[in-house]
Amino acid sequence: MSEHSEILENLNTLVIKASKEAKFLYANTYWEELLGIPLQHIKQVPFYELIHPADIKATEEAFAAVLVHGQPVIGFRNRYRKSTGDYVWLEWTARLDSEGDVVASAIPCDEKVALEEHDKKASTLLRQSEGMAKVGHWSVEFESGELFWSDEIYRIHGVTKQNYTPTVDSAIAFYHPEDAPRVSQLVSEALTKQSEWEFTLRIIRADGEIRHVRSQAKISRNSSGEPTSVFGIFQDITEFIKLNRQIQKLSKVAQTPATGVVICNKQKEVEWVNQAFTKITGYSIDDVAGMNLARVLHGDKTDQNTVEKIRNGLAKDENIDVEIINYHKSGKPYWNNLIISPLVENGETTHYIGFQNDITEKKTREEELLNAQKVSLAGQMAASICHDFNNILSILGASVELISLKDKEGQYAKLLSKASNAVNRGQSITQKLLKTTKISSPSLEIFKLDDFLRQEASLYEDVIPSSIDLQVDCMADLYVECDKNAFADVALNLIINAHKAISASGKIAVKTRHERHFNALKTYTFCKPKVAEDYLVFSVSDSGKGIAQSELNNIFMPFYTLREDHSGHGLGLSSVAAFCDKHGCGITVESELDKGSTFSIWFPKAKEQKKKTKPRHAKPSTSLSGVRILFVDDERDLVALNKASLESQGAIVYDFCDPQEALSFAQSNADNIDIIVSDQTMRGGIQGNELIDLIKRVRSDIPAIIITGVSSASALSDCQYPILQKPVSATTLKHAITDNIGSV
Template sequence: MNDMPGSLQGVTPKNWRKKRMPITIAFLAMLVLTATFVLFLTYYASDVRSDVRSHTENLLEPHWHAFSRAWDRRVLLLEGLRAFAESNLDGSTSEMGEKYPRFAAVLHRQVEGIRGFSVAPGGVVAFIYPFEGNEMLIGHNLLGDQRPGAGTAVARTLASGEIALAGPYAQTIGGEPTFEAFGAIRGRDGFWGMVSSAIDVRPLLKISGFDGLSQRLALAFRSLDGTVFWGDPAVFQNDPVIRHLEGFGQTLEVGALPVGGWRAAVLPQLTAVYTVGILGILAMTGAIFLFASRHSGLARTIRLRTAELALSDERFQESEKRAEKALRVSEEQLRLALLGTKDGLWDWDIKTDYVYFSPRWKSMLGYAEDELEDHLDTWKSLVHPEDLAQTIAATRDLAAQRTDEFAVEFRMKHKDGHYRNILSRAFLVRNSQGEAVRLVGTHVDITERRRAEEALKTSQALLDKAQRLTHFGGWEMSLAELTFNCSDEIFRIFGVPIRDFKPNLPEFFQMVHPEDKPMVLEHYRESVETGKFRSYEYRIVRPDGSIRWVHSTGEADLNEQGVPVQIIGTLHDITDRKQEQEEKEKLETQLIQAQKMESIGRLAGGVAHDFNNMLSVILGSTELIKARAVLDGPASGYLQEITKAANRSRDITRQLLAFSRKQIIAPKTLRLNEHIHETRKILSRMIGEDLHLNFHPGKDLWTIKLDPFQLDQILMNLIVNARDAMPDGGTATIKTANVVIDTNYMEKHYFLTPGEYVVLEITDEGAGMDKETLRHMFEPFFTTKTLGQGTGLGLATVYGIVKQNNGFINAYSEPEEGTCFRVYFPRANGKEIPPAQEETQSLEGSETVLLVEDSKPVRELIAGILEEIGFTVLAAETPAEALILCEKEDIPIDILVTDVIMPNMNGAELGNKVAAMRPGIKILFMSGYPEDFIAHRGVLKKEVHFIQKPFSMKDIADKIREIMREEIQESD
């Protein structure tokens, strides 16, 4: 102990006085050092605890985010199950049960941690996947679930329609925690049922990496009600780091702290600091004591220190030389590096405006090393005038410490006159007083990069424009996250503002047309299972309610195991093409209908001539028999039946010509109301006593232009149709009205054209017609009546007459709701022609008739009829024979009656030659051919007289008398 420095043993009063002052100084210094160390230790301990807490938060954060994503994804899978159930509501429960296992298997394979999916019609579990291990849940009533929190979650999804969570529950083996997710399903009539899924927490903890943290952190999870379902509950009693997960009506918390607690985490660092601090205090106290007690050694110490400083200065100079050498090496390395990266270097002395420009800096702008002055003005003269102000402002911001970096892009003028895009980066050098003295930086030529970026922008703009013009959009879907990445055109196709649409699978299914959802779901399932994507078409419903047709195509990307991980495809808006296709099909239907009409018309026109000639012989012969013979008994009845059959055949021929629009007509200006009044008695007799006929005439009805015979055909056919629709009796109603068709009216009646019309409406209370019958009702020979009760020509005849007169007809009907026919006649411009007064006149005639007819039976019959009436008949088989007779001036001829269609010379040509030979002669043409066949022969002009075969004795007599009467009026 006597050898220890500062020992007090053997101290004399004289020595004590020498050592008392150093001891006092050392003691006071120790107190100051101890107080300072205690204060430092307090702040340091707080910093250490903050560092440990931050470190704990950093360890926890990525795992918590991974857990959150995995949690949300498993809950959102229930949205896919709900979309499946909603798309199958229209089918039977058994059909849903057949499809459910396949769809649920797809969902179940996508992630770990789903214990099971279930569908509960009416709230009672009917389907569950996987079935094994969950079969006891079949029949479980979710609406009456008594587990804590389950009722609240069920009520929440019933009220809001959103997915709701309940739990945790110890349902798995070993009591592992499980949460239950519920989703309500609503059908057209309200609540339909529910879907649910059970989510195991343990796999989620493993996936998110929490298991690996157990050696470093003490962790615990708890639910909204404070139940700790994983980890040590004591964690939440020791001020842990806490993270929250909220959503779906549930809040989860994770608490974390270092293993052993906060004290154990900071104690090693504090112990080391404490030990070092105590040792430091003792060492410094001893040093101060020694320094204070050794005044005599101070001079020696100064000499020693001076020598050490000299040695140190020598070593410093050597070190400075080494540093200068290292600096030169470093600068050379920097120069070589800049040459390799093609960057230019500059160094600006702020006080003198001297700027060093490296050779690469100058060559970047096309200059040699000696062509530019090293001054700030050189740089200013080369910067584009539009960019100079912002570049200088960035420099000032850096000097004023308003920013920590200098990275500015501007344009500089090349030696050949064009501008280059330059990216400049720099750092500021300050002196010991903090003043900015230098700015050192680099120049990078990014012209080509900017051109590439502009080309990319142009290409992207062209792509966007092409997608917009062609209505093509691109998309990709992650099968892991069930999210979409879409081009802007996709948003336009779906009719939603860009980026407002949530690009995920449930939101997508919400916009698919309900009738197409099962098909889209099936395509999605097939793509996930097989990795193949088939093109298909379906409809979407936009937020505004409009429906669009889209065509989707794509392909799946597979991972190394061959499992699809994403699908990339395109979506094409094909609504316009669909509409064009529908219009094309409509036009094709109309064309087919027109072709049918044309075919029947050709058939009718082809047989009309020969058929009318035969009917002329039959009808004419019966009239001659009646005129020349007196028949009693059965023979008279037989003759009457022959006449009826021939007239019926004549009417059928006229109907065929009418609906094919080949009938020869004589339109007149008519008043529809008056015509209906005149024929009402006949119509009433046609429908019988069991039916009642009402007529509601329109006021101030316009006139129409129509052949009266054709109007009778329309009325009779429509009234007979009404009668046949009401076999047990009822009421048929006739209405008339004026109608003006404009563009607004045409929106609801697309088959009309603008104009003024008179409408004839005939309504019955019969069985009505379905849509299929309505589509075919105007087709010739189409009938719903039994064999022998109808020809199928009635409505076809009406349709042909209406179209022939530039009108329109449409029918409105539903099964058991009756039928309403509306006929639109164009308004006539002329005045009504009053009907001629009937005169009781004799059929006798006295004129001489030149008859020309190439058919012998017809010629002989017509000659017989004319002679029976009293005419003198000159019969000729050919036009040549007729011309020979005309050349004989001694033979008087008052009127020429000739067939139109004859070999070698037609009737019109014969008429012209006869008129030239005998001026003033009257001519009457006759034919059994339809209108379109004889129209271009020039015999249907207004001033030409014509009679249609077959005709009666009275018809031919009246026609000749009418012609001769005109001659008398002209002579007067």
């Protein structure tokens, strides 16, 4: 064996000499060691039989390039089969020798191929990752100033490697004109001072689109610590910026409205609330985070049926819309319109979002409207009853008076006295009932309420037994405008009710105070006062048995009473409600069982007015002799009785039950009429005040009197004629007639 042959045999390199027939003419022993195949077999078969099928074509082409074209081959790779059936990668260097054969050497390169494959996959994954994250990487060499961009940075800028070669200056030119100076300064400082940076600015792509980008730079150094390059990342964050702005807008939307918003997890535990929620409930996110709101917002007045409805709806993941009483952090109850919707992801409920609206004001208005409607309806019924009842009382009263005139010897005096008293009692009841309606118009007067109460104090002491301590404490010193007589009845009603609420001994306090604003916290409000700058609050408190909260809605209704013996007519508080409605006052009630009640009337403050001096008239005649009276009423019996009574006093009476017939008569005989006496509410279309107005078109100086069974009806609020309330006695009617004839 020659020296060269010995060297070839001991090399860890594969060496061969191949013929044109693709057979090894020579192969060193390393082949047998590497493949595990006898060297003799390797030389006998065409080497294509040992090559991986997928590499045969490429091997044929490389072999032909050397053999036919004489081109050397460097770095060609293929795979040879081992005795185990596995394949080994070989990297070849081949040339044509002087004899026309191919000589070549190869080294195993499995590890190199695996490493290159790994690098290839890593490079692919890097490109894919950069594309998904919209993040690229770049570098600038200190010595050459050469700029490198990864594929993603080309894409972000809207250019390709084929049509653009990046340089530092051209890359800076992509930035928005407002941002480019800052980028230029940062790059310069990085290259000269080795400064690092991180910024978020704008670029303008090749197509003109503006994109928001984030760039970060670090200095790369060699083992000696010397800077070699600036390396960095470059990320397109345009979509993130847009999303962040949208989130900010949505956050502002969630925080801005008056609607409270709360988000809870599947376990109904609070995760987030907005500012409106805090304003409505008083609770911040720190107060309720991780808590179930039912434990925080529910209280004694919270309806358990509604709570159960909410629970069932949540269990079924249904939308919920309820009105429920919740409690503020301060303990004050409020009405809440609660809407809850499940948030569903991938078919499963993950959260609940709740919307809260404080509807206390709305519910209060609804309750006040309902109370007003109840009072109005009761008033209309009362007015209708009173009209008919007063007509009956008028007939009875007139009949009693006529019988009394004929009973010269007084044979029926006692019976007539009882009948007269019964008529008066009936009249008293109808007057009380009418005070509960809106029909009557108050006779307004401006006065100091404190002075009036001090004057009435002795009357209150007379009706209250000595076992009850009555205190009158007037501290307001303000003027009010109301019907003084009506208020006297209201005050007396409240004091008597306070007395009845006390079983034996106790206290009643009558007070006035000055309030700047209407404040009904922790009290029941039946109706609010009209808006004013100041209020005088008149209150009556007792130490009696108190009133259940469930009864407060009913106590101001006519004929409703809480007295166990059902004494009284149940008209006292309804007349108080009617008084307040007519005068624009408010009513509040504070009551607790076994501790007592406080009823408060809120008067808008009135300005003091100087008293006007009424003119004096000459004393009228007291005789009806020869007085010609046009008397109109749709109650035939009442007309007949009044005609008989008036004629017995010397009057001449033209009586009519039909107002249309009365009008026709008056239009033809106006000069023969001294005074008109007419009922107000009549069948036939024409009412009393309308009838008088029509007659006065013929003769304007005729005096007139209106009689009504429903107090001063609303149609008479601006009436200039005297008004008499039925039943009217003969004496009252006589004086009214003579007074009006005498004042003309």
